[in-house]
Amino acid sequence: MTGGAVAGPDGRLRCPWGLSTEDYVRYHDEEWGRPVHGDDALFERLCLEAFQSGLSWITILRRREGFRRAFDDFGIAAVAKYTEADKERLLADEGIIRNRAKIEATLANARVLA
Template sequence: MSSGPVVGDDGVARCPWGSGGGMMQEYHDTEWGTTVEGESAYFERLTLEAFQSGLSWATILRKRPAFREAFAGFDVDAVAAFDDADRARLMADAGIVRNRRKVDATITNAGATVALREAGDVDGLAGLLRSFAPAVGPAPRTVEEVPATSPESLALSKELKRRGFVFVGPTTMHALMEALGLVDTHLLGCHRRGVR
């Protein structure tokens, strides 16, 4: 049985994951698949997608305010300067996901983002991520037709790893590209399809 867009009580068609009301519906309707501005916003999305790996997005979304506080508003320079005391503080913070590998990855990725900016060969993290947006994306009618990876997310993963980023596998990078609106996987018929 396939699952296409769901029409809610408000008469609006949405992707099934965003049709149940509450926080997830709000995120679906106002944020997911929308472009962002600024290095911190891109770094936040990269970080949260890595922390989401193996967990539900609802868990990460509920903890997002705590993540923002714990990681200095995702200020890249501040996070890149985190030391062992910061690592200990983060591992003791019940407001976030306390996973040593993901905490370490965030600090590593902040340093890699600073290096990317300083190299000047691309327009920082934002420019690098945007450069991997496909010319033509998928047009899924059902949840089953939404890809988990793409040639672009695989290429992005390889390039980020080459530049010193970690926890940036092709599935996580595809989710990041979806969240940033670099690839539109809202289902055909969803009211957010084509809106960036």
């Protein structure tokens, strides 16, 4: 049978992709398929999904802490107040994906939600 759950080294069953890297093992076991609650948490997930467009999810997972630092833990109220200077700061931040359109979308979405 292909595509079914696979036992990892610890014996736990996981989706095959969930065993490909340690980052994915942790994500699979602790987050994947679980509901996200709270406006800021949902905003974070929306933003990270947008930044992932055209990239692999592992790229985003490995930069997630950088994103959280850069975007004030995705606090909607804080991000909604970002200025042009903040946008330029984000475009220079090597800890995130520095895509102008994705950064502008994140700021616009925060303003709509605030």
